[in-house]
Amino acid sequence: MDGRPVLVCTESEDATADLVIAELNRRQVSVLRFDPGRDFPARATLTARITAGGWEGRLTVGERAADLSAVRSLYHRRPSPYPADSGEQVARFTAQENRRGLGGVLGALPGCLYLSHPQAIARAEYKPAQLAAAIRAGLTVPATLITNDPGEAKAFCAAQPTIYKPLHAGAYEVQGEPAGIWAAPVGEGEVDGGVSRCAHLFQARVSKVADVRAVVVGEEVFSALITSPPGVVDWRAEYRNLSYEPVVCPDALRGGLMRFLAGFGLNFGAFDFAVTDDGAWWFLECNPNGQWAWLEAAAGLPVANAIADLLENGASPHD
Missing domain, CATH: 3.30.470.20 (ATP-grasp fold, B domain)
Known part of the structure; x- marks a missing residue:
């Protein structure tokens, strides 16, 4: 790739990234889009050497390649996680090596602007x-309580109108269908011993x-x-x-x-x-x-x- 490319790390279907890439293409800015968790190592090859000026080498994805020392910016959108679903020891090991190897090099590029740095995110x-x-x-x-103590949760809910919200918007299913866990009102009478099973976030309702x-x-x-x-x-x-x-x-x-x-x-x-x-x-x-x-x-x-x-x-x- 000629010039100083922009790396876009995201999943294969990402309409949000598409808007940005289309604008960069209009400006004739070189873009290398890839999904680390899916493309590496099947479609991508990394060759990186440490020098006094930082990491140098190439990242090749399919028929396109980027000079690591020339990358002007990296857009860390929503790449797939490095696969480690298998219980096999080898699969777990390779996933961690890929995350720390490829991910580590991409997170330490010289003179690169990150939007934003994966570790900061x-x-x-x-x-x-x-x-x-x-x-x-x-x-x-708003006033906020994080607790696994049902008594503390009851007292907080009794003191003011309260909502519950999850601490992480992870994948969740209801009867086999994807579902979201939204912020919702919760009263003192709805708090039971289930609170003790994990951390819960309660917040005063604005x-x-x-x-x-x-x-x-x-x-x-x-x-x-x-x-x-x-x-x-x-x-x-x-x-x-x-x-x-x-x-x-x-x-x-x-x-x-x-x-x-x-x-x-x-x-x-x-x-x-x-x-x-x-x-x-x-x-x-x-x-x-x-x-x-x-x-x-x-x-x-x-x-x-x-x-x-x-x-x-x-x-x-x-x-």
């Missing part, structure tokens, strides 16, 4: 760390009039006001009944978003806020690799263009 996915970082950044956070998703790309903030039917706690459960409009992020809040991302070393974040009738934005969570593509048309937010700008500018290999 992993750190920021922990909700307890997010909430603590949000408070340090000056954002307003009396909101709308929600906001604020997508931060580098130094730019794109915000959409999301209006859902009355009484809806988690707007993700009502996609067909939502309305969107662009909204300006308050200047005082913008600084908090930048401090939050800087604390984790992120160049991107999809923040969710609950908005009350007095105009206050209450921090709920930040997805360090969250979705935004549907907001391009729904709210007129040019996020793909901003991401392409960041990836195209990249970083000097001598920085």
Whole structure:
């Protein structure tokens, strides 16, 4: 590949990444797209040597190859995990070697801008760390309890209207069908001994009039006001009944978003806020690799263009 390529690590079907790649193609920026967990080592070959200037060598995927020392940026979208489902010892070993070998080299490229670095994304996915970082950044956070003590949970729910939300949005099935676990109201009488089986997150319910998703790309903030039917706690459960409009992020809040991302070393974040009738934005969570593509048309937010700008500018290999 000629020039300084952009690496895009994502699964084979990713409409969000497609928007960014299409914009980079329009700008005639070289792009190497691949899925580490699926393509390596079946379709991809890595040859990397350590030098005084960092890692040098080539990553070849099919008939295309990228000079590792010339990569200007890496867009870590949503790659498949390195397969380790098999209980066989060899399968587990190779999966870990691939993750630490290929993944380790890709995470240590000289002069490469990461959107964002995989290790930074992993750190920021922990909700307890997010909430603590949000408070340090000056954002307003609802009262929150994480516990496996049913008595503590009952007391918290008795003190104020409360919601329960999962600490991780992992795969879940109901009667064999994929299902989401949304944030939902929970009362004192609904708390039972099942709480003792794992950590649970309980949070004071914000009396909101709308929600906001604020997508931060580098130094730019794109915000959409999301209006859902009355009484809806988690707007993700009502996609067909939502309305969107662009909204300006308050200047005082913008600084908090930048401090939050800087604390984790992120160049991107999809923040969710609950908005009350007095105009206050209450921090709920930040997805360090969250979705935004549907907001391009729904709210007129040019996020793909901003991401392409960041990836195209990249970083000097001598920085």
